[in-house]
Amino acid sequence: xxxxxxxxxxxxxxxxxxxxxxxxxxxxxxxxxxxxxxxxxxxxxxxxxxxxxxxxxxxxxxxxxxxxxxxxxxxxxxxxxxxxxxxxxxxxxxxxxxxxxxxxxxxxxxxxxxxxxxxxxxxxxxxxxxxxxxxxxxxxxxxxxxxxxxxxxxxxxxxxxxxxxxxxxxxxxxxxx
Numbered sequence: 748x749x750x751x752x753x754x755x756x757x758x759x760x761x762x763x764x765x766x767x768x769x770x771x772x773x774x775x776x777x778x779x780x781x782x783x784x785x786x787x788x789x790x791x792x793x794x795x796x797x798x799x800x801x802x803x804x805x806x807x808x809x810x811x812x813x814x815x816x817x818x819x820x821x822x823x824x825x826x827x828x829x830x831x832x833x834x835x836x837x838x839x840x841x842x843x844x845x846x847x848x849x850x851x852x853x854x855x856x857x858x859x860x861x862x863x864x865x866x867x868x869x870x871x872x873x874x875x876x877x878x879x880x881x882x883x884x885x886x887x888x889x890x891x892x893x894x895x896x897x898x899x900x901x902x903x904x905x906x907x908x909x910x911x912x913x914x915x916x917x918x919x920x921x922x923x924x
Contacts, residue, residue: 763793770797806835806890807859809898814869816920817903826870827920829898836861837890844895845885850875851900853884869900879904 750759763778774797780789814827833839841855852870859865869884885897 763791765793765795772797804894804896806833806837806839806894807888807896808832808834809896811898813899813901814920815901815903816869816871816875817901823876824871824920825876826868827900829867829869830864831855831859831867832864833859833861833888835890839888839890841865841886841888843884843886845883847875847880847882847884847900848872850880850882851884853900855886859888871902875902878902 750757753759761780765776773794775792775794777790777792780791782789808831810830810832814829816824816827818824831841838858838860840858843853843855846853850872852872854867856865879902881899881901883897883899885895887893887895
């Protein structure tokens, strides 16, 4: 939570992590929120469709599904490419829904023409280069309907590895399919 104390009438953001690995199809979850000094609880409803084959989605197909920026030997990736393909004949309007701007920058175009594609690059910030994280970025495409897409973004630093004077920065990330 962004704020430790929340006065009446104020608001804050709360990160909810939903691991989809063991689910397929439509899934609804209801995490419960409890507050000190308040009787009862609040729940929110999260509903999603988890695709078995993300390459079969429409109107967009996104590759890869995981951007892994973990060090590879003495190479420390600081960026990672991704591709968004419009597999329909309709123009798709695009917008970013959720990202982690403190850790990385991620952009999408305003639209992708029918049959077109966008080759983008995710870049780590200084804070993103300094430690491990498992986050994601979500964007939506709007054509006949609104469809949301999420790409996992991961960086695992082990054994004290991080960007150091002897390491090589590159965009040679481990793209997971």
